[in-house]
Amino acid sequence: MAARKIAPDTPELRARWGNFAFDADTKAKADTAIKRYPEGRQKSAVMPLLDLAQRQVGRETDTQGWLPLPVIEYVAEYLDVPVIRVLEVATFYTMYNLEPVGKFHVQVCGTTPCMLRGSDDIIAACKKRGMKPGHISDDGLWSFTEVECMGNCATAPMVQINDDNYEDLTPERLDKVLEALAAGETPKAGTQEPGRHTSEPANALSSLKDMVTENHDYRGEW
Amino acid sequence: MPKVTVDGQEIEVPAGATVLQACELAGKEIPRFCYHERLSIAGNCRMCLVEVKPGPPKPQASCALPATEGQEIRTDSEMVKTAREGVMEFLLINHPLDCPICDQGGECDLQDQSIAYGRGGSRYHENKRAVTSKHMGPLIKTIMTRCIHCTRCVRFSEEIAGVDEIGALYRGEDMQITTYLEQAAKHELSANVIDLCPVGALTSGPYAYEARPWELKKTWGIDVSDAVGSNIRIDSRGREVLRVLPRINDDVNEEWISDKARYQVDGLTRRRLDKVWLRKRGKLTEATWDEAFKKIAAAKPGKSIAAVAGDMLDCETMFAAKALLKASGSGLIESRQTGMDYDTSNLAAVNFNSGFSGIEETDAMLIVGSNVRWEAPLVNVRLRKAASKGAKVFIVGPEWDPTYKATFLGEDASVLSNLPAEVAEALKAAERPAVIIGAGGFAAGAHASAVKIANDFNMVRDGWNGFNALHISAARMGALMLGYAQDGGIADIAKAKPKVLLALGADEVDFSKFEDSLKVYIGHHGDKGAHAADIILPASAYTEKPGTYVNTEGRVQRGDKAVFAPGDAREDWTILRALADALGVTVGFDSFHELRAAMFAEVPALAHDGEVADYGAVAKAVKGNASPTGAIPSPIKDFYLTNPIARASAVMQQCSNELILGDTLAEAAE
Numbered sequence: 001m002a003a004r005k006i007a008p009d010t011p012e013l014r015a016r017w018g019n020f021a022f023d024a025d026t027k028a029k030a031d032t033a034i035k036r037y038p039e040g041r042q043k044s045a046v047m048p049l050l051d052l053a054q055r056q057v058g059r060e061t062d063t064q065g066w067l068p069l070p071v072i073e074y075v076a077e078y079l080d081v082p083v084i085r086v087l088e089v090a091t092f093y094t095m096y097n098l099e100p101v102g103k104f105h106v107q108v109c110g111t112t113p114c115m116l117r118g119s120d121d122i123i124a125a126c127k128k129r130g131m132k133p134g135h136i137s138d139d140g141l142w143s144f145t146e147v148e149c150m151g152n153c154a155t156a157p158m159v160q161i162n163d164d165n166y167e168d169l170t171p172e173r174l175d176k177v178l179e180a181l182a183a184g185e186t187p188k189a190g191t192q193e194p195g196r197h198t199s200e201p202a203n204a205l206s207s208l209k210d211m212v213t214e215n216h217d218y219r220g221e222w
Numbered sequence: 223m224p225k226v227t228v229d230g231q232e233i234e235v236p237a238g239a240t241v242l243q244a245c246e247l248a249g250k251e252i253p254r255f256c257y258h259e260r261l262s263i264a265g266n267c268r269m270c271l272v273e274v275k276p277g278p279p280k281p282q283a284s285c286a287l288p289a290t291e292g293q294e295i296r297t298d299s300e301m302v303k304t305a306r307e308g309v310m311e312f313l314l315i316n317h318p319l320d321c322p323i324c325d326q327g328g329e330c331d332l333q334d335q336s337i338a339y340g341r342g343g344s345r346y347h348e349n350k351r352a353v354t355s356k357h358m359g360p361l362i363k364t365i366m367t368r369c370i371h372c373t374r375c376v377r378f379s380e381e382i383a384g385v386d387e388i389g390a391l392y393r394g395e396d397m398q399i400t401t402y403l404e405q406a407a408k409h410e411l412s413a414n415v416i417d418l419c420p421v422g423a424l425t426s427g428p429y430a431y432e433a434r435p436w437e438l439k440k441t442w443g444i445d446v447s448d449a450v451g452s453n454i455r456i457d458s459r460g461r462e463v464l465r466v467l468p469r470i471n472d473d474v475n476e477e478w479i480s481d482k483a484r485y486q487v488d489g490l491t492r493r494r495l496d497k498v499w500l501r502k503r504g505k506l507t508e509a510t511w512d513e514a515f516k517k518i519a520a521a522k523p524g525k526s527i528a529a530v531a532g533d534m535l536d537c538e539t540m541f542a543a544k545a546l547l548k549a550s551g552s553g554l555i556e557s558r559q560t561g562m563d564y565d566t567s568n569l570a571a572v573n574f575n576s577g578f579s580g581i582e583e584t585d586a587m588l589i590v591g592s593n594v595r596w597e598a599p600l601v602n603v604r605l606r607k608a609a610s611k612g613a614k615v616f617i618v619g620p621e622w623d624p625t626y627k628a629t630f631l632g633e634d635a636s637v638l639s640n641l642p643a644e645v646a647e648a649l650k651a652a653e654r655p656a657v658i659i660g661a662g663g664f665a666a667g668a669h670a671s672a673v674k675i676a677n678d679f680n681m682v683r684d685g686w687n688g689f690n691a692l693h694i695s696a697a698r699m700g701a702l703m704l705g706y707a708q709d710g711g712i713a714d715i716a717k718a719k720p721k722v723l724l725a726l727g728a729d730e731v732d733f734s735k736f737e738d739s740l741k742v743y744i745g746h747h748g749d750k751g752a753h754a755a756d757i758i759l760p761a762s763a764y765t766e767k768p769g770t771y772v773n774t775e776g777r778v779q780r781g782d783k784a785v786f787a788p789g790d791a792r793e794d795w796t797i798l799r800a801l802a803d804a805l806g807v808t809v810g811f812d813s814f815h816e817l818r819a820a821m822f823a824e825v826p827a828l829a830h831d832g833e834v835a836d837y838g839a840v841a842k843a844v845k846g847n848a849s850p851t852g853a854i855p856s857p858i859k860d861f862y863l864t865n866p867i868a869r870a871s872a873v874m875q876q877c878s879n880e881l882i883l884g885d886t887l888a889e890a891a892e
Contacts, residue, residue: 004392009403069403082386084402091391 006091007099009069017057017070022078026056030078043081046089050075050096063140064105064162066097094147102136102143104181107160110146113153118170122157125171129178141182154199155191164189168196224291229298241284241295242270250297253306253335255313255420256372257285260476262381267313267372269335271305272297281305303339310340316351316395317421318367325363326422328435332370353398358388359406360876361413361427361481369423371397375415382478383409384606384625399423408881410599410861413485414478417467428485428873429465433457438464441784444771445475445483446534446696446764447865450578450600451773452479456487456765456784463487463765463785473579474777480599481877482861482868489871490763493748496789499758506758511790514757515804521721521740523805528554528720531706532727532745533695534865536769536781537828539761539794540697540704541821542809543726546798549807554720556712557701559730560857563711564669566702568841571673573699574601574775575687575840576656582607584688586652588645589628590638590672591619591854592660596861597694598774614648619662619854635663638671639849649679656688657681661857664691668854670846682840689840692774694858699772703825703835725751726794727761729866744797746787747866760791763867767793768814770821770828776835778828 007013022030033048050067053075058065067090076083090096097105106126110119123146130137131144152158155167159174166177166189173192180187196202210216223234226241228248235244240263245252255267265286272284273296281301296302314336321327353366371390376399379388387407391398401407407415416426438457445452445466452475455467466487468479500509500517527550529543544555558564566572576584582604594602602624609615609626617624618631618638631637631645641649649655657679659672673689675681681688693699701707708714715723716735723736727745733754743755746763766787770780787793795817802809811817821828827835862878863869 004396006391082402084386084389087402088389088391092393 004098013068014070017068020071020074026052043079046079046086050090063103064101066100103141104161106144107147109150109158111149114157117156119157121171122169122174125174167191168193224289226289226293226295228295235289239289241287241289244289245297252284253339255370258374261377264373268309273299273301306339307341310336313370314344315346324422325425325430331420351395356400357404358401360880363425363427363430366423368421369399370421372420374418375424378415378418382603383411385409406881410480410595411478413481432464433459441782443781444779447482447486448598449693449696449698449774450598451771451779452483454479458784461785463490475600478600485873486868486871488873489867493870494788495746495748495758495760496791501756518722518742519804523722525551526721527552528715529724529726530559530728530731531557531697531701533697534764535697535727536771537700538769538817539726540701540706542795542798542817543724544704545809546802549809554715554718555706556708556715557706558711559728561712562664564664565844565846566707569702570837570840571844572691573837574690574692576690577775578604584608584613584654584656586614586648587656589617590659590668591662591666592658592692593622593856595622596858597660598692616645620856633853635666635668635850635852635854638668654686655679655681656690658690658692660692661694662854665857666854667847667850670844670848671850673844674848677842696771699774699776744794747870749866759797761794761797762787762791778830778833778835780831
């Protein structure tokens with residue numbers, strides 16, 4: 001996280017993104033998001049709008065998308081809020097990329113449960129393919145960042161690539177996913193463990209066994 | 223009125239109070255960094271932890287916890303002590319140990335509270351965080367490694383100043399306070415964040431490394447950079463004023479002051495008049511007091527002597543000059559230097575009657591020709607509060623950014639005699655409607671019209687007086703109370719062709735109208751007045767003499783003398799007293815006390831320090847054109863350069879260059 005920084009405000013950046021405007025599709029979605037909030041509270045829609053803007057930038061650059069300063073300014077103007085308030089939000093959440101990313105932005109979880117289940121190997125596998133933090137691979141396909149808990153602890157370790165999570169990973173399974181993505185295919189999202197559907201217990205039940213058939217009250221047994 | 227128990231002492235607290243306020247009412251000190259009485263509650267520093275029963279068995283942040291009936295609060299238990307020590311230890315983890323080179327040293331909340339509530343040592347052996355310092359303009363110096371993320375500055379700029387320019391970027395350990403793209407903070411109150419900052423992250427740029435707080439002599443004064451009469455503390459060392467800080471006065475400036483009030487003081491040591499000068503063959507040459515007085519006496523003014531008061535004068539000086547003229551048989555005194563001639567027969571009709579705290583209560587107001595943000599930044603803070611409570615604001619005059627929602631009705635004064643239906647309806651429907659006429663309104667001759675509007679909409683009613691005049695000169699109300707006004711304004715003085723014209727710190731006068739007069743400038747800065755003068759008598763600035771000032775709401779306030787005037791300069795009243803001897807007249811006082819006693823005898827209201835003078839009812843009509851036409855001007859062209867002290871100040875010049883002319887200068891350079 002410490003590596004996050006805003007892309008510098010250069011004349012080239014202004015030249016490339018100075019004329020950014022929502023396209024018809026994004027605009028329709030943005031206005032729907034704004035309408036969810038009562039009159040006078042339009043600024044509450046700042047998060048969906050930033051996301052929509054990032055996706056549009058993604059479509060324009062054929063990457064996952066990111067938020068150049070002129071785009072952030074555009075969103076601020078669109079919502080009529082001071083730009084510093086929008087920048088605060090954009091810098092707070094890691095789902096907003098502040099610098100250009102690759103076509104596939106690989107976010108590897110390195111928090112304790114994932115680490116115990118082997119996220120170090122996953123990170124090593126990514127590095128072996130030439131990914132490193134704050135860097136886009138030469139073919140423009142990959143960018144990499146290590147993130148904190150994504151809430152998939154039951155199916156650790158996991159990575160998030162663009163909008164999908166890939167869970168129950170081993171270096172081999174990760175390779176398969178990445179190769180499928182590179183080949184333009186859509187690998188199955190979610191757990192990569194054969195036979196597992198989502199985050200149900202992987203083996204036989206080990207806890208809360210009495211809860212299977214009824215709502216058992218454990219409190220007396222402590 | 224819930225009853226709570228604080229450390230065994232049962233007290234009753236106002237409904238809606240927080241636990242922290244309850245503890246303060248009980249006389250307990252609660253350490254805090256993020257909590258501030260005048261800002262919203264953030265609850266992010268965790269320093270104010272106390273033990274509260276009933277509630278979860280853990281310390282609670284008292285600043286964000288409402289006090290409720292039957293609470294048992296402990297501020298002295300072991301839990302509270304260890305909680306405070308823990309919070310302090312965490313705060314100090316990333317705070318550098320650079321107090322010896324930090325300007326906040328000696329007046330630092332973190333320093334004081336770590337001594338009082340910290341554990342005296344750190345167990346942290348890792349690397350500390352370092353943060354790059356941010357540019358925030360010429361006034362605010364930043365050393366952001368010291369920041370403890372209390373967000374007081376963010377809340378101030380958003381809530382009080384009304385310009386969202388400071389924000390907190392990133393999160394957690396990486397959180398950084400900055401302005402957008404490190405642009406300068408462009409606001410007239412921006413430097414107040416320096417006082418708010420509990421640590422040394424935001425410190426005063428111009429005052430950097432000048433002095434330690436314990437070296438300074440602290441004198442209570444009144445600010446003269448605008449007509450608000452902000453209460454200030456003048457910090458001086460030896461013969462130099464090093465800085466000015468606000469004093470708390472809820473009726474006047476709350477606890478803020480404008481950047482000009484704070485930073486014009488370096489002008490007090492520049493371009494000063496510290497010698498007597500005589501104009502000989504068109505050139506100013508050094509002289510002695512004796513020569514100067516002889517030359518004035520040689521002009522044999524007799525009755526033909528006039529006095530024009532400047533914008534920053536104290537009442538004592540004006541009274542001394544008036545007494546001198548009276549003894550000579552003249553009544554030619556005027557204070558409206560720029561030639562305005564509005565009717566002053568009814569002082570209530572030229573006064574800010576609602577009062578600064580009162581104007582917060584208005585629910586609809588019409589501002590006639592006033593850029594309040596520049597003319598009185600602290601009044602704009604009050605108007606902002608009113609607007610945020612839902613008051614409708616209409617402004618006639620050149621456009622400016624009020625920081626709140628306002629409707630501009632155009633620049634032409636003719637709209638006043640034909641108010642749009644929307645405005646008329648809002649003022650009619652309002653419970654407490656108000657009109658504010660500012661410098662531009664007076665200059666455009668809209669005074670009579672403003673009084674008419676006040677009467678038409680019945681703005682003076684039971685318990686409410688909605689007629690307000692917002693002056694820009696600190697001396698104005700005092701001058702008017704002392705009778706410094708001719709019916710035709712300064713034109714009457716010019717018509718009388720006085721043999722001697724005393725310009726008392728008057729720099730805005732058109733001296734070309736007084737070519738035949740012997741122009742005596744009694745003032746402290748070599749500005750426009752001194753350039754035109756035949757004789758210059760060096761006098762004292764507002765920090766160098768005790769004085770009485772009346773602000774635009776008619777509040778009488780007194781400031782003290784902080785330092786001595788430089789060189790041969792004297793306190794103004796002594797110069798006028800000596801001049802009386804030279805002219806062979808008797809003014810009736812030989813000491814400052816006698817002068818004040820005589821002044822109080824003539825204008826009793828001036829004797830009541832801190833009180834608002836009673837000017838009676840607002841007149842039903844005043845002299846002047848009730849249906850003025852023509853564009854309303856904006857008399858203040860540059861907020862930072864409105865008076866001779868500010869114009870001599872390097873800091874104010876820099877502010878003007880960077881913050882006001884910035885874009886123009888950059889274009890010129892290209």
